[in-house]
Each structure stands twice: as C-alpha cells, then as structure tokens.
Amino acid sequence: MTVKPHDFLAVEFESHRPHLKAVAYRMLGSLTEAEDAVQEAWLRLARSNADDIDNLEGWLTTVVGRVCLDMLRSRKVRREDPLEDRLPDPVVSRDDASDAGDPEQQALLADSVGLALLVVLESLTPAERLAFVLHDMFGLPFEEIAPIVDRTPATAKKLASRARQRVRGAAPSPDPDxxxxxxxxxxxxxxxxxxxxxxxxxxxxxxxxxxxxxxxxxxxxxxxxxxxxxxxxxxxxxxxxxxxxxxxxxxxxxxxxxxxxxxxxxxxxxxxxxxxxxxxxxxxxxxxxxxxxxxxxxx
The missing domain is CATH 3.10.450.50 (Nuclear Transport Factor 2; Chain: A,)
Structure with missing residues (x-):
C-alpha cells in the first residue's frame, strides 16, 4: 500500500476547506470557531491513514460535524452565555461586486444562510442543529449522521424534522432579487x-x-x-x-x-x-x- 505524501494530502484538504468552513459556520455561527473546527479536522486527517478513506469529503464533513457538536456541547458545560444572546458573526461583502472568484465566500453564503436563519439555528439543541445542517443544507444521509449524534437513523431524522419545523416558523425566506x-x-x-x-x-x-x-x-x-x-x-x-x-x-x-x-x-x-x-x-x-x-x- 502506498501512503499518500503529506504535501499531497494537504493539497487535497485545501480543496475541501471552503465546504468544511461552510459546514462549521452554519453549526457554530462564529467565523473564528469555524476556522478552529476546520483546523482540528486537518489535524485528525494528518494523524489518520488517509489511504483507508474512500470518500475524503464525506469523511471530513463527518469529522467537522463531530468537532462542532463537541464545541456546542462544551459551551453549555462551561455555562457560558448562550450564543443566542448575541448575533452570529456576519459575512460582509461589497454590494456592487460578486465574490465569484472566492470559493470560500461562495460556500459561506450559499443557501441564503442569513443572520436571521443563524439566530434560529442557535436556538436548537446541538443534536438538532447538526442533523438539520448536515442533512437539509448539505445532503448527508441520516445513516451517516446517526453515529455522530449517537442515535439511530430514524431518531436522527426526527431531530432534523423538529429543527425544520422551528426554522420554517421563525426564519422567513428572503426575496431572491x-x-x-x-x-x-x-x-x-x-x-x-x-x-x-x-x-x-x-x-x-x-x-x-x-x-x-x-x-x-x-x-x-x-x-x-x-x-x-x-x-x-x-x-x-x-x-x-x-x-x-x-x-x-x-x-x-x-x-x-x-x-x-x-x-x-x-x-x-x-x-x-x-x-x-x-x-x-x-x-x-x-x-x-x-x-x-x-x-x-x-x-
């Protein structure tokens, strides 16, 4: 078996960074913490046998999901002020120019993930938020979400459903134009x-x-x-x-x-x-x- 060189692995990881940061931002509502979660995913990848990973993006998405879940739970354990008592970090760009050349900016802003939606996501339990973000926003099947939250696929589906109902009732969809x-x-x-x-x-x-x-x-x-x-x-x-x-x-x-x-x-x-x-x-x-x-x- 040929082990992938570290430099090659780093290049592969960087190609997935915009997607991973987008996942972490939706999970955490904090750009700094999202960067920390992505960096932790890289450290775990570097310590693993990457040749045994068939789907690198799926593996990394799962790892980032676990890291973010731990970070959300840690907030509650430390009894910090809940993030819903403050606005999530905004992503700001020029009004007269697109960010088409910046894959990371594109990924962060996809799916109209406005501040109003992020505020509602902050009100969900960590498990509900993970199930909703990974399934509804990134299409991860419940069979892959279930082990992250230590639930069955059916229970993970229920978590996402509860979250979806709260989001639909509290986060209006912006007009597209x-x-x-x-x-x-x-x-x-x-x-x-x-x-x-x-x-x-x-x-x-x-x-x-x-x-x-x-x-x-x-x-x-x-x-x-x-x-x-x-x-x-x-x-x-x-x-x-x-x-x-x-x-x-x-x-x-x-x-x-x-x-x-x-x-x-x-x-x-x-x-x-x-x-x-x-x-x-x-x-x-x-x-x-x-x-x-x-x-x-x-x-």
Missing amino acids: LADQRRVVDAFMAAARGGDFDALLAVLDPDVVLRVDGGTLAGGMKIVRGAAAVAGGASTFHRTTAVVGHPALINGVAGLIITSDGQPISVMSFTIADGKIATIDILSDLDRLSGLDLADVIG
Missing part, C-alpha cells in the same frame, strides 16, 4: 432619515423583529417586535446627522454598514420577505466590528 431588496432598504433609510413614521410602517412587516447586539458592555442583545415599535425607534434616526450608511451585502442579502467619522459603528442586515422588512439584525459591538474586514466595503 437583490435589486428589490435594496429598494426596500433604501426606502427604509429614507423614511428613517426623514423621521417619517407612516413611510416606515409601509415598508415594515407587521410582525417585524429587530435585534440589536451592542455587546456585553451595552447589556447584550436587545429585541424589539412589531412594526409600530420598530418604526418608532427608527423614526428618531433623523436626529443623528453624523452617520453614513454604506450599501453592503450581509450574508448575501441587502444590508448597510453605518459609519461615524469614517469609522464603522454598526452592521445592519435586513431580511426582505414579500416586499416587506421581516427582520433587522444590527451588530454594534465595537470589539467584534474591529475584527471584521470592512475597509474595502466602506472605502
């Missing part, structure tokens, strides 16, 4: 800058949900529900004249980067469903914003 999304966002910003309460109501879904994550120093994530409450807060925006909104794509949907004196102070993501704003997710935690590469977008 980006130009239409941008028109609604522009209308929202124009109404907010003008302090026009009625115009704000016209673009908001009656059951709109606004989530604002200012970080722990700002008291964590705050949630506002209902068009009247969201419009009431947004209509005071016109009093703030020193801020600028820069169009951007946030997780592949229309959004904004808000700056003050040229410095980012928030990232805003909008879910537009049936021509109305169904969710608004705002990350204004300055520590987390400093870790995002926003210069190219606002430049």
Whole structure:
C-alpha cells in the first residue's frame, strides 16, 4: 500500500476547506470557531491513514460535524452565555461586486444562510442543529449522521424534522432579487432619515423583529417586535446627522454598514420577505466590528 505524501494530502484538504468552513459556520455561527473546527479536522486527517478513506469529503464533513457538536456541547458545560444572546458573526461583502472568484465566500453564503436563519439555528439543541445542517443544507444521509449524534437513523431524522419545523416558523425566506431588496432598504433609510413614521410602517412587516447586539458592555442583545415599535425607534434616526450608511451585502442579502467619522459603528442586515422588512439584525459591538474586514466595503 502506498501512503499518500503529506504535501499531497494537504493539497487535497485545501480543496475541501471552503465546504468544511461552510459546514462549521452554519453549526457554530462564529467565523473564528469555524476556522478552529476546520483546523482540528486537518489535524485528525494528518494523524489518520488517509489511504483507508474512500470518500475524503464525506469523511471530513463527518469529522467537522463531530468537532462542532463537541464545541456546542462544551459551551453549555462551561455555562457560558448562550450564543443566542448575541448575533452570529456576519459575512460582509461589497454590494456592487460578486465574490465569484472566492470559493470560500461562495460556500459561506450559499443557501441564503442569513443572520436571521443563524439566530434560529442557535436556538436548537446541538443534536438538532447538526442533523438539520448536515442533512437539509448539505445532503448527508441520516445513516451517516446517526453515529455522530449517537442515535439511530430514524431518531436522527426526527431531530432534523423538529429543527425544520422551528426554522420554517421563525426564519422567513428572503426575496431572491437583490435589486428589490435594496429598494426596500433604501426606502427604509429614507423614511428613517426623514423621521417619517407612516413611510416606515409601509415598508415594515407587521410582525417585524429587530435585534440589536451592542455587546456585553451595552447589556447584550436587545429585541424589539412589531412594526409600530420598530418604526418608532427608527423614526428618531433623523436626529443623528453624523452617520453614513454604506450599501453592503450581509450574508448575501441587502444590508448597510453605518459609519461615524469614517469609522464603522454598526452592521445592519435586513431580511426582505414579500416586499416587506421581516427582520433587522444590527451588530454594534465595537470589539467584534474591529475584527471584521470592512475597509474595502466602506472605502
């Protein structure tokens, strides 16, 4: 038997990295932790006999799933603040340019995995999340998912089904046309800058949900529900004249980067469903914003 050279194995692994990071990002909602999970998968591959692996992508996907499951369970054991008390990490790109040349960016943004969907995924149990992500998003059969969660295939199928019901009920599917999304966002910003309460109501879904994550120093994530409450807060925006909104794509949907004196102070993501704003997710935690590469977008 000829053992694959380490350098050849590394090249093969890199070809699967975008897919693996996409799996880990959907599982963890954190870009940094997703990188850690992918790196752990590489370490396990390097220690294994790769010549015994028939389907390398399937093997690596399973390993990343196990690593992510352990990381999610570890959060609960350490009794950290649950990630649903903060917004997941956004993936930010320019509004006027595609990332067709970047396989990793393409994989991260596939399937319209917006912040609103990731927030719902955070509310699932680790086993439900793994079953849903691996089966519904990446097509892994339940026979391969079952050993990861120490369940039978039938039970793994039930886990995914429960997760699917929660996702369908809580995460609206965004309208597919980006130009239409941008028109609604522009209308929202124009109404907010003008302090026009009625115009704000016209673009908001009656059951709109606004989530604002200012970080722990700002008291964590705050949630506002209902068009009247969201419009009431947004209509005071016109009093703030020193801020600028820069169009951007946030997780592949229309959004904004808000700056003050040229410095980012928030990232805003909008879910537009049936021509109305169904969710608004705002990350204004300055520590987390400093870790995002926003210069190219606002430049």
